[in-house]
Amino acid sequence: MEHGKEVLKVKDLHVFIDSEVILENINFEVHEGDFVAIIGPNGAGKSVLLRTLLGLLPYKGEVILEPGIIIGYAPQRFVLERDLPISANEWLQLSGVSKEMIAETLKKVGFAPSLLNQPIGILSSGQLQRLILAFALLRKPKILFVDEPLSAVDASGSEAITQLLLKLSKEEGIAILFVSHDLNLVNRSASHIICLNRKQVCFGGTKEALSEKTLKELFGEDQTVYQHQHQE
């Protein structure tokens, strides 16, 4: 993976949970502007890898982030009580950034300002996903970790969020690591792919190099990835 400055280097990473090996011997680097998809079957350790990189899980090996780098994290849509008395505006203000920055970020992610006074528990899945993404972007991160960004979003929302993530990586040089089950999303947007297959990396490289054979090995059946070209 090469272009731009290196922002993350992972060396001989091993992760254990309750003495069970979840990931072993993981090595890769991420550079500015890279759009890295982490794929693999259920239980392959995709979310574990992301959470380890964020420092949420203990590990052996090295995770070297560029010193002082600002990290953004958009977790999978969390389960909220419908009567949670926290408005979208109050949620964003938890980050401690200015109102101007909040307004600018909301515009970027396409979150309607009219929803700001709504309790976050009653937002639709798509709106909540955008809010989570907005929260991750508020502090202007240089590396963004996104867990299943489109898991609860409809087709049009999915397209909009994909375009937004692409724009962030291409125009603002943000390195993005995202976990996804959606191979079409991966094929359309990722510049690099990390395939996890029960503990180990089975593939790490540009998406063009990812063969159907590897996909079949990973997911156990024939995978169809639809090519999709956008008009300039």
Next chain:
Amino acid sequence: MKIRQFISISIRNNYIPGMSIESINILVVGAAIASAAGIVGAFAVLKRMTLAGDVLSHVALPGIGIALLFNFSTFLGASVSLLMAAVLVWAIRNRTTLPEETIIGILFSLALAIGVIITASEELIDALFGDVNAVSFAEGVLVIGLSAVIIIVMLLLSKKIVLSTVSPELAKASGLRPDILELIFLLVFATVIALGVRFTGTLLMGALIIVPAAAAKNISRNLATYLTLSVFFAFISTVGGFLFSKYLGILPGPTAIFISTLLFAVSMPFRWR
């Protein structure tokens, strides 16, 4: 006319019917505790600690029993046992995979059993349901001061507690320590209970923290309203409970719980399916 002069003339002339200066002191101190309980309760309900919060107050009983046995301050006894319980719950929760309700069910029932065994029977009803006839100047200053500190700490930590409650992972990724915030919150919670047990008793103080907040949550759509209403409901439950108890000659603690439960009942239609 200066306010102080007006109050003293009002009391002397019995403008507040049936209220002695001692009663007014108790009322002011009770209102301070209620305000602290209201804000702590709001976060406890948000953290889904309804059951834990309710029964944590039972842990004050063995402390009170020991204090009565060895003749030292019951406030000190209650505080020590509550703070120890808070640390114990936190440690067990962080070091085992036991569900929280199991820890609470076993530990707090045990505390209640020990408390009932060691507390002399003539003191037991007061310890369980609270009764206070007078508050000394020093005690009043201590309670009001600690209540103010609790309110300030809660307001300063409010954003961090909300973030770590809604998404502990996001909080950790933002550099926060949800486990440490949890410990601080449990200690603050224990302190509020210690402040209030003389007034409401060990059985009901937890409920006075939880019920007004639960009522406030039913009708709030944002955090600012929720915190304000929670404090307001705790305040009127306590002050109303005290005034009614004076006029009706019943215990103030249970009366306050009755009023807060009434508020909860009134707020319930907002939650109809």
